[in-house]
Amino acid sequence: MTFVSYAQNFEDVMLWRALKHIEAGFYIDVGAAHPDEESVTRAFYDRGWRGINIEPEPDYAAALRASRPRDINLELAIGSHKGKAVIHRIAGTGLSTFDAKIAAEHEKAGFPSPQDMEIEVTTIESIWRKYALDTVHFMKIDVEGAELEVIKGANLSHCRPWVVIVEATRPSTPERSSHRFQKVIKDAGYKLRWFDGLNEWYVAEEHDSSLKSVFRLPPNIFDNFVMANFLAQAGRADNAERELELVRSELHRIEGSLHSAQEQAERSHAEFLAAEARAIIAEEKSREREGKVTAVQAELDLMRSSKSWKITSPLRMVRSKF
Numbered sequence: 001m002t003f004v005s006y007a008q009n010f011e012d013v014m015l016w017r018a019l020k021h022i023e024a025g026f027y028i029d030v031g032a033a034h035p036d037e038e039s040v041t042r043a044f045y046d047r048g049w050r051g052i053n054i055e056p057e058p059d060y061a062a063a064l065r066a067s068r069p070r071d072i073n074l075e076l077a078i079g080s081h082k083g084k085a086v087i088h089r090i091a092g093t094g095l096s097t098f099d100a101k102i103a104a105e106h107e108k109a110g111f112p113s114p115q116d117m118e119i120e121v122t123t124i125e126s127i128w129r130k131y132a133l134d135t136v137h138f139m140k141i142d143v144e145g146a147e148l149e150v151i152k153g154a155n156l157s158h159c160r161p162w163v164v165i166v167e168a169t170r171p172s173t174p175e176r177s178s179h180r181f182q183k184v185i186k187d188a189g190y191k192l193r194w195f196d197g198l199n200e201w202y203v204a205e206e207h208d209s210s211l212k213s214v215f216r217l218p219p220n221i222f223d224n225f226v227m228a229n230f231l232a233q234a235g236r237a238d239n240a241e242r243e244l245e246l247v248r249s250e251l252h253r254i255e256g257s258l259h260s261a262q263e264q265a266e267r268s269h270a271e272f273l274a275a276e277a278r279a280i281i282a283e284e285k286s287r288e289r290e291g292k293v294t295a296v297q298a299e300l301d302l303m304r305s306s307k308s309w310k311i312t313s314p315l316r317m318v319r320s321k322f
Contacts, residue, residue, distance in 0.1 A: 002224055002225065002226050003016055003043065003223065003224060003225040003226070004043055004046075004225070004226055004227075004228050004231060005043060005219075005225045005226070005227050005228060006036060006037070006038065006039045006040075006042040006043055006228045007038060007039065007040045007043075008038040008198075009196055009197065009198045009199065010196070010218075010219040010225075011040045011140065011165060011196070011199060012039075012040050012041075012042075012043045012044070013219040013223050013225050014194070014196070014201070014214070014215070014218075014219060015040070015044070015138055015163065015165075016043065016044075016223075016225075017214050017219075017223055018163060018211050018214040018215075019137050019138065019162075019163075022137055023048065024048050024049060024050070025044065025049045025135075025137040026049065026050060026051050026133070026135060026136050026137055027041050027044060027049060027050075027051035027052075027136065027137060027138050027139065027140070028051055028052045028054070028124070028127075028136055028138075028139040028140070028161065029041050029051060029052070029053045029054065029139075029140050030054050030078050030124070030139065030140065030141045030142065030143060030150055031054070031055065031094065031140075031141065031142035031143045031144070032053035032054060032055045032060070032064060032073075033055060033057070033060050033094035033142075034060055034063060034094070035053075035060075035063050035064050035066075035067035035068055036067070036228075038094070040140045040165070041053070041140070042228075045068060045070070045071070050070045050071055051071055051072070051136075052071065052072045052073075052074065052127060052131070053068060053071050053072070053073045053074065054074045054076065054077075054078055054127075055073070055074070055075065056075065056076060056077040056087055056089075056096060056117075056119050057089065057091075057093075057094070057096050058075065059091070059092065060094070061073065061074075061075035072131065074127070076119060076120040076121065076122055077098075077119050077120070077121045077122075077143075077146075078121065078122065078123065078124060078143065078146075078149075078150045078153065079098075079121040079122075079123065079146065079149045079150065079153055080123065080148075080149040080150075080152040080153040081121075081123060081153060082121060082122050082123060082126060083121050084118055084119070084120060084121060085098060085118070085119060085121045086098075086116050086117065086118050086119075087116075087117050087118075087119050088100060088102075088103035088114035088115070088116060088117075089114060089115045089116070089117045090103065090106055090107075090111050090112055090114050091112055091115065092112065093106075093111060093112070094142070094144075095111060095144055095171065095172075096114075096144065097143075097144035097145050097146070097171065098144075098145070098146050098149075099144070099145040099146070100114075102144060102145050102170075102171050105171075105172075106171070106172070109172065122153075123153030123154065123155075124139075124150065124153055124154035124155070124159055125153060125154060125155040125158065125159055126153075128155075128158075128159040133159070135162075136159075136160075136161040136162070137161065137162050137163065138161055138162060138163040138164070138165065139154075139161035139163070139164050139165070140165045141164070141165065141166045141167065142167045143167070144171045145170070145171055145177075147166050147167065147168075147177075147180065147181050148180045148181040148184070151166070151181050151184050151185060152184065156184075156185060156188035156189070156190065157188045157189065160189075160204050160206075161204070162203065162204055162207045162211070163201065163202070163203055163204075163207075163211070164185065164190060164201075164202040164204075165199045165200075165201055165202075166178070166181065166185070166199060166200050166202070167198060167199050168195065168198070168199055168200040169197075169198055174197070178200050182200070185202050186202075189204065189205045189206075190202035190203065190204055190205065191203050191205060191208050191212070193208075193211075193212055193215040194215035196218065201215060203215075
């Protein structure tokens with residue numbers, strides 16, 4: 001079965017390669033953003049997995065609650081300790097950040113002006129304990145510059161996802177930034193196994209022997225996947241083609257009706273001309289008959305007014321008696 005990829009950098013393809021043997025697995029998505037667009041977890045959810053989505057952006061959090069009823073959807077931020085914090089919200093994007101400098105850079109790049117919003121902050125360890133988590137197959141961290149704080153609050157020595165994916169470049173740039181957190185993850189017993197140009201991939205030591213071979217090659221044709229946006233475009237193209245076919249059929253029907261109407265109009269015109277011709281002929285014959293009657297009547301009147309007609313009148317009267 002072809003795998004449908006939703007993630008922005010094929011993260012879900014790599015994860016499926018590593019974990020497709022797991023049925024009904026579990027994930028944690030820190031900075032989940034939209035439930036479908038560029039989602040690392042959507043493909044897994046469709047295959048019966050469930051997990052915890054953490055998203056401070058109110059609109060995205062609401063969309064997650066609506067689209068992911070099997071998941072635990074938390075509208076809050078993750079940090080190194082619990083409390084409150086001000087986040088610079090960039091509405092309609094997944095770029096909201098604790099870092100004012102990064103928010104200003106996004107605004108300069110043309111994104112909406114950031115709005116300060118106070119939000120609850122907790123830690124991964126607190127969530128792990130609250131929901132009594134046992135096995136987490138992967139955790140994705142995309143927090144726009146706050147990766148170190150999230151990792152510090154995860155206590156990875158105790159809370160041990162099999163695979164941890166961390167965005168490892170400065171927001172919206174290819175500049176590597178993993179020097180800030182890499183040592184913390186490695187010291188907790190994780191092996192760095194892959195860098196995909198955007199994220200660093202870490203595997204827990206206890207699962208490294210079975211998973212490390214997965215991370216030797218980038219996503220490729222043998223992963224048998226298709227991008228979700230390609231399917232969506234293909235679907236729109238199919239719909240457009242079906243609509244075009246309906247329009248063609250309707251046009252063909254209209255053309256047929258128009259042709260029939262033209263033929264009927266031509267027949268009606270021909271019948272009108274024939275009727276008009278018959279009327280003209282009849283009128284001419286009528287005038288001809290009227291002319292003959294008039295001529296006969298004139299001849300008769302002339303004869304009756306003649307002297308001979310008057311002289312022979314007694315004779316005609318005598319003849320009528322016999």
